[in-house]
Amino acid sequence: MITVHEENALIDRILAGEEALYAQLVDKYKSFAYTIAIKIVENRPEAEEIAQDAFVKAFHYLKKFNREAKFSTWLYRIVFNTAISYKRKNKYSLHSIENEIIEYHERADHQMEKDDKHIYIAKALNNLSDADKLAVQLYYLNEFSLEEIAEMLTQNINTIKVRVHRARQRMADELRKILHEEALTL
Amino acid sequence: MQNITDNELLDFLDGNGDERDRARIEKSISSxxxxxxRLEELRLVHQFLQGxxxxxxxxxxxxxxxxxxHARPASSLLSPKNGLILLxxxxxxxxxxxTLTSSGAFDQWHGFLPFDSSPLKNKWVTLPSSVPFDIKVFVKVVVLINAALALLLLDRTILRPYFQRRKFS
Structure with a gap:
C-alpha cells in the first residue's frame, strides 16, 4: 500500500519520463475505475473499455494534476466523465438494463437463496434516476468516502446524503408496492 | 409511526446516531x-445493497x-450512430x-471573379483585375473533400471501434 506522499513521488518520476511506473497506478486503481464504469454503463465489456480509456486520458493529463486533491479522486472524476459521455453517446443501447438485472439476479441466486424479494429490489434499483442509483451504489461499495463520491459527482456531501437516503426509501417503497400487489393477486 | 422517520430508520441501519436515538428507535420498533x-423493508434494501x-x-x-x-483516447470520437448519420x-x-454537375445544372455558372474593388488591393498588394471561376470545378473539389472526410469518418467512428470491440470480446 503506497502513501499519498509516495504516490506523488511516483507521479513525479512518471512525468520525468519513467512511463513504465504508471503500471503501478493502473494496478492500484483498476478495480475502482472498472467498478465505477460498470455502475454507470451497466455493461462489462464497455466498462472495461471506458476504464482503459480513462487511464489513458489520465496519463495524457497527468501534467495538469495539481495535487490539491488525491490522485484517486482526480482519476475517478475522469472515469465518471468518460463513462457519462460514453453513455450519452450510446444511450439507445439495448442491453444495459437486462445486464443489470441478470447481474443482481445471479448474486441473489448465490447469496440470498433465490429470494424473489431481491429481484424486486434489483428492479426497483433500475427504476431510480441515474444520479440516485450511482450515489447509492458507490456509497454501499464501502470503498469511497462521502467526500470522494461528492467530488466525483461534482455535488456537495449533503446532496449525496439526500440521494442515498432517497434512493433507499424509493426502493423500499417499490418493494412494498410490489409485495402488496403480489399479496392481492394470491 | 410515532415520529420515527425513514431517515431515522436509515441512520439506525447505517449505525449512526447516539445511544439515546437508538434506544428510542428500538423501543418504537418493539411497540x-x-x-x-418499515424497518424490515428498509433492511431488505440495505442488505441487498451490501452485496x-x-x-x-x-x-x-x-x-x-x-x-x-500513447494512443488517442477512444471515447473522444463520435458515437457510431452519429458517425453513420454524418457519413x-x-x-x-x-x-x-x-448528379447536378453531370446533368449540366452548373454549365452556365462560370465567368470571372472581379478584384477591381477588392479592399485588399492597395499600393503594396497587387491583384489581377479578375480571375476565371468555374462552379463545376469548385463542386468537384468539394465532392473530393467530402469523399476524404467520409473515408476518415468510416474508419474512426465505425470500423475502428467495431474491430477494437471485436478484439476485446
Missing part, C-alpha cells in the same frame, strides 16, 4: 408494528492500458452535387 414493518462489491477487470487490463498509453449526410450531399 409499533408499522415502524417494525455490492468491487469488480475486477480482465487479467491483461494493465498491460492493455500500458500498450495504449450518410456526406454521401447524399456528394451524390446530389455529382
Amino acid at each position: 409499533d408494528l408499522t415502524v417494525k414493518k 455490492n462489491t468491487l469488480s475486477s477487470p480482465s487479467k491483461n487490463f494493465t498491460q492493455r492500458v500500458m500498450s495504449n498509453l 450518410a449526410g456526406l454521401l447524399i450531399a456528394s451524390l446530389l452535387a455529382l
Whole structure:
C-alpha cells in the first residue's frame, strides 16, 4: 500500500519520463475505475473499455494534476466523465438494463437463496434516476468516502446524503408496492 | 409511526446516531408494528445493497492500458450512430452535387471573379483585375473533400471501434 506522499513521488518520476511506473497506478486503481464504469454503463465489456480509456486520458493529463486533491479522486472524476459521455453517446443501447438485472439476479441466486424479494429490489434499483442509483451504489461499495463520491459527482456531501437516503426509501417503497400487489393477486 | 422517520430508520441501519436515538428507535420498533414493518423493508434494501462489491477487470487490463498509453483516447470520437448519420449526410450531399454537375445544372455558372474593388488591393498588394471561376470545378473539389472526410469518418467512428470491440470480446 503506497502513501499519498509516495504516490506523488511516483507521479513525479512518471512525468520525468519513467512511463513504465504508471503500471503501478493502473494496478492500484483498476478495480475502482472498472467498478465505477460498470455502475454507470451497466455493461462489462464497455466498462472495461471506458476504464482503459480513462487511464489513458489520465496519463495524457497527468501534467495538469495539481495535487490539491488525491490522485484517486482526480482519476475517478475522469472515469465518471468518460463513462457519462460514453453513455450519452450510446444511450439507445439495448442491453444495459437486462445486464443489470441478470447481474443482481445471479448474486441473489448465490447469496440470498433465490429470494424473489431481491429481484424486486434489483428492479426497483433500475427504476431510480441515474444520479440516485450511482450515489447509492458507490456509497454501499464501502470503498469511497462521502467526500470522494461528492467530488466525483461534482455535488456537495449533503446532496449525496439526500440521494442515498432517497434512493433507499424509493426502493423500499417499490418493494412494498410490489409485495402488496403480489399479496392481492394470491 | 410515532415520529420515527425513514431517515431515522436509515441512520439506525447505517449505525449512526447516539445511544439515546437508538434506544428510542428500538423501543418504537418493539411497540409499533408499522415502524417494525418499515424497518424490515428498509433492511431488505440495505442488505441487498451490501452485496455490492468491487469488480475486477480482465487479467491483461494493465498491460492493455500500458500498450495504449500513447494512443488517442477512444471515447473522444463520435458515437457510431452519429458517425453513420454524418457519413450518410456526406454521401447524399456528394451524390446530389455529382448528379447536378453531370446533368449540366452548373454549365452556365462560370465567368470571372472581379478584384477591381477588392479592399485588399492597395499600393503594396497587387491583384489581377479578375480571375476565371468555374462552379463545376469548385463542386468537384468539394465532392473530393467530402469523399476524404467520409473515408476518415468510416474508419474512426465505425470500423475502428467495431474491430477494437471485436478484439476485446
